[in-house]
Structure formats: structure tokens, C-alpha cells
Amino acid sequence: MNAARRKRVEAASKAVSELVSALENLDTTISDLADEEREAFDNMPEGLQSSDAGEAADQAAEQLEAARDALQSAVESLGECVVALDEGAV
Numbered sequence: 001m002n003a004a005r006r007k008r009v010e011a012a013s014k015a016v017s018e019l020v021s022a023l024e025n026l027d028t029t030i031s032d033l034a035d036e037e038r039e040a041f042d043n044m045p046e047g048l049q050s051s052d053a054g055e056a057a058d059q060a061a062e063q064l065e066a067a068r069d070a071l072q073s074a075v076e077s078l079g080e081c082v083v084a085l086d087e088g089a090v
Helices: 003-042 052-088
Strands: none
16 A cells, blocks of 8 residues: 555544544433433332333433444444554555
């Protein structure tokens, strides 16, 4: 690989690494929200849990948890992308 392409690959790797860092910060925020919503649902009396409001809170917690899982998967994939770029720049 010539020097010009190597620099472009290194720049791409750096950009993806920065994206990973930003997504990891976002993951923390989403995880906190999911935990708070799950805790709010779990602290509801059983009668309220089975009401429309309780079911909405449970659904919101589940969706936040699914979003967190999807984001974590994306971060892992992007991490693999960085490794491949770094190995390709040799």
C-alpha cells in the first residue's frame, strides 16, 4: 500500500474510532434510561403494573433495552471495522 492510501486508511480508522467512542457514550445514556424505566416499572404496585400506564412503562423499558442491545452490537461491529482497517494499513 502506498503512503497516500495508507494515510486515507488511517484517517478512516481514526474516524471510526471516534464514532465508537461517541456511541459508547450514547450507550451509557441509553443504558441509564433503560435501567431507570425498568426500576420505575418494578417499583409500581402490582395493580398499577397491569394498568395501561404500567404496560406502557414496561414496553418503554423493553424498547430501551432493545435499543441498548442493538447499539452494543453496532459498537462491536465498528470495533471489528477498526481492527480490519488497522491491519489493512500495514
